[in-house]
Amino acid sequence: MIQAAGLTKRYGEKTAVDDVSFTVRPGVVTGFLGPNGAGKSTTMRMIVGLDRPTAGTVTVNGAPYARHRAPLGEVGSLLDARAVHPGRSARDHLLAQARTHGLGRRRVEEVIESTGLGPVARRRAGTFSLGMGQRLGIASALLGDPRTLILDEPVNGLDPEGVLWVRTLLRGLAAEGRTVLLSSHLMSEMALTADHLVVLGRGRVIADAPLAEIVARAQTATVRVRTPMTAELERELRRRPGVGVTSVERDVLDVTGCTAPEVVAAAATVGVAVHELAPVRTSLEDAYLRLTADAVEYRSTPVPGAPAPGRASLGGSR
Structure with missing residues (x-):
């Protein structure tokens, strides 16, 4: 448990982290989210003793990280996959770590095989691709068979098989009752992996709740309709009190304040052909963007003509 x-x-x-309080509990995968500059990396560094807090406390399994006599057995962390001597082989890197805790060669070979490093175990880490470097970082985190795991962007650079492997690994570790804290900017993967979310914005906690609850809070009753007669349908719908209409793309409208049968009835009234009709389901990405809209410190300039964030075609994934 992390507290x-x-x-x-x-x-x-500069205040990077501002009076942050949260608990990461065993048995669930907790996603750690926030825009760039929100304080996530600083917080994770304080958890594992790499940065000292200006105020407040953080413990792992009941004690500050530095007080654990065998920290690899308490906390496995991947904060920077590049933090490896480039001239040392993957096997030698893991052996050096293992010796600090009295772990034998057998355990090193186990994590090499389980992370898919077997074919490259004798190669120097400096020659590794981004994905293989990530696998070595995960192997280091798993080496002490820890009760708590902290991973920052673990699927960065991995191929689809590797992404699925990490997802299955983390879900399995949580099912064993371990504590898992996962930071990532890949919302689609977070939606498939995490059970609970802690979201930071400008150094403060802006959400701490189950993933399903955060998505449900952002859900709006929106109907997406495809028709070649958008102007006629929009004109008819706007005559009705409380109805909002937004043009998503050519021939596609998003309608709020109106049910799907009511949209069909309005279309029939003015003789508009409806080609497709479906409710718009809020994704984790949509919920995250709305939640952090006022907490983005480094904001990009939209590309002219590009769809707005969170928008997708009627047949797209949401």
């Missing part, structure tokens, strides 16, 4: 209470970190006049 943060009033966790604060300042760098001069």
Whole structure:
């Protein structure tokens, strides 16, 4: 279990983490989300003792990380997959770590095989691709068979098989009763992996709830309709109180304040042909973007003509 209470970190006049409190419980995968600059990396560094809090406390399995006599057996972490001596082989890197905790060669070989590093175990880490570097980082995190796992962007650079492997691994570890904290910017993968979310924005917690609850809060009653006669249908719908209409793309409208049967009835009234009709389901990405809309510190400029974030065609995934 990870417990943060009033966790604060300042760098001069800059407050990176501001009075953050949350609990990461065993048996679930907790997603750790937030825009760039929100304080996620700083918080994870404080959890494993790489940064000292300005105020507040954080414990792992009941004690600060630095007080654990055998930390690899308590916490396995992947914060930077590049933090490996480039001239050392994958096997030697893991053996060096294992010796600090009295772990034998057998355990090293187990994690090499389980992470798919067998064919490249004798190669220097500096020659690894991004994906293989990630596998080595995960192997290091798993080496001590820890009760708690903290992974920052673990699927970065992995192929589809590797992404599925990480997802299955983390779900399996949580099912064993272990504590899993996962940070990632891939909302589609987070939606498939996490049970609970902690979301930071500008150094503060802006959400701490089950994933399903966060998505449900953002759900709106929206009907998407495809018709070649959007102007006629929009004109008829806007005559009705409380109905909102948004043009998504050519021949596609999003309608709020109106049920699907009511949209069909309106279309029939003015002789509009409806080619497709479906409810719009809010995705985790949609919910996240709405939740963090006021907490984005580094905002990109939209490309002219590009669809708005969260928009998709009627047949697209949401």
